[in-house]
Amino acid sequence: MILVSVRAEEVEKFYGNKHALRGVSLEAENGRITSILGPNGAGKTTLIRIIMGLIFPSRGKVEVLNKDPFKNKKIFKEIGYVQELPNLPPFMTGKELLEMSCRIKGIDKSEIKRVLEIVGMEDSANKKIAKYSKGMTQRIAIAEAILGNPELLIMDEPNIGTDPSLNYNMREMLKEMRKDGKSILMTSHVLDDVKKVSDDVYLIFNGKVFFHGSPEDLIKKFLGVIVIVESDDKESIKSVIKDLDYITNIKFDNKRIILKLKEDRREDLIHYLVTSGIKIRSFYLDDELEEAYLMAIKEASKSD
Numbered sequence: 001m002i003l004v005s006v007r008a009e010e011v012e013k014f015y016g017n018k019h020a021l022r023g024v025s026l027e028a029e030n031g032r033i034t035s036i037l038g039p040n041g042a043g044k045t046t047l048i049r050i051i052m053g054l055i056f057p058s059r060g061k062v063e064v065l066n067k068d069p070f071k072n073k074k075i076f077k078e079i080g081y082v083q084e085l086p087n088l089p090p091f092m093t094g095k096e097l098l099e100m101s102c103r104i105k106g107i108d109k110s111e112i113k114r115v116l117e118i119v120g121m122e123d124s125a126n127k128k129i130a131k132y133s134k135g136m137t138q139r140i141a142i143a144e145a146i147l148g149n150p151e152l153l154i155m156d157e158p159n160i161g162t163d164p165s166l167n168y169n170m171r172e173m174l175k176e177m178r179k180d181g182k183s184i185l186m187t188s189h190v191l192d193d194v195k196k197v198s199d200d201v202y203l204i205f206n207g208k209v210f211f212h213g214s215p216e217d218l219i220k221k222f223l224g225v226i227v228i229v230e231s232d233d234k235e236s237i238k239s240v241i242k243d244l245d246y247i248t249n250i251k252f253d254n255k256r257i258i259l260k261l262k263e264d265r266r267e268d269l270i271h272y273l274v275t276s277g278i279k280i281r282s283f284y285l286d287d288e289l290e291e292a293y294l295m296a297i298k299e300a301s302k303s304d
């Protein structure tokens with residue numbers, strides 16, 4: 001049994017003088033959703049293209065489904081791939097493209113109905129790709145990638161141009177695939193979606209892995225424990241919490257009080273506020289991946 005579906009070891013890539021990847025190691029484990037994050041130009045697409053056997057690394061190696069992708073082209077029958085900004089044949093209809101892929105991959109044509117339903121393209125499948133919108137093209141590219149329910153799905157920025165209903169369907173589809181033990185490796189800038197589905201994230205900055213862990217770990221590490229309290233008793237809160245040594249920062253924003261905690265003492269804090277007679281309308285953890293990501297990028301650029 002394969003436990004790791006994609007492994008990259010110390011991968012480097014030069015484009016002429018440009019050192020695009022500077023020793024990236026990554027493992028996408030079986031039955032998990034692994035997301036690669038990072039600013040524009042960080043090296044995400046370069047890494048995906050190396051994993052897909054499309055460009056050679058300058059140093060290091062990759063293994064995909066336990067094989068060298070440069071020597072075993074057969075493995076690609078078990079891999080679905082959505083490339084960044086897919087370039088699909090404009091003269092074909094979406095359905096014709098899917099039929100052709102079924103023939104190439106040896107997949108029964110009955111699959112077409114299933115994948116069209118997932119991406120919500122049943123009604124437009126007979127239109128020429130040339131007449132598709134950006135989002136529709138992306139939908140057909142995703143449909144093509146998931147034909148035959150592949151062992152491994154690799155997607156490079158699948159959310160470009162997609163609307164909320166497709167994003168929702170895609171998240172549900174990814175969760176189903178994970179339930180079936182399939183592996184997903186994707187790059188994305190849509191951090192809300194990344195947080196909702198990813199088990200593992202790799203943050204790449206300037207060709208290097210700056211962080212690896214779960215989305216929750218990333219939030220904990222770079223954002224810390226931030227609690228938002230909504231209350232009209234702002235002044236009372238200010239005075240009762242001043243002696244709490246586990247609160248390291250306090251900010252006021254309209255009716256919200258934003259507290260930074262040294263450690264996760266939420267239960268102690270809410271108990272303390274309530275027993276101090278403070279009326280609280282709401283109390284919640286700020287766990288935005290986007291904010292944590294921005295903090296992480298700030299740190300990465302300082303240390304680079």
Ligand SMILES: Nc1ncnc2c1ncn2[C@@H]1O[C@H](COP(=O)(O)OP(=O)(O)OP(=O)(O)O)[C@@H](O)[C@H]1O
Nearest residue numbers: 015018020038039040041042043044045046047084
């Ligand atoms: N064919 C190429 N020739 C020269 N330089 C390249 C080439 N492809 C990419 N680069 C450079 O390599 C670096 C990494 O690019 P890459 O496309 O991998 O980044 P990315 O993280 O996918 O960015 P984005 O989020 O914008 O898609 C960038 O500095 C880019 O300009």
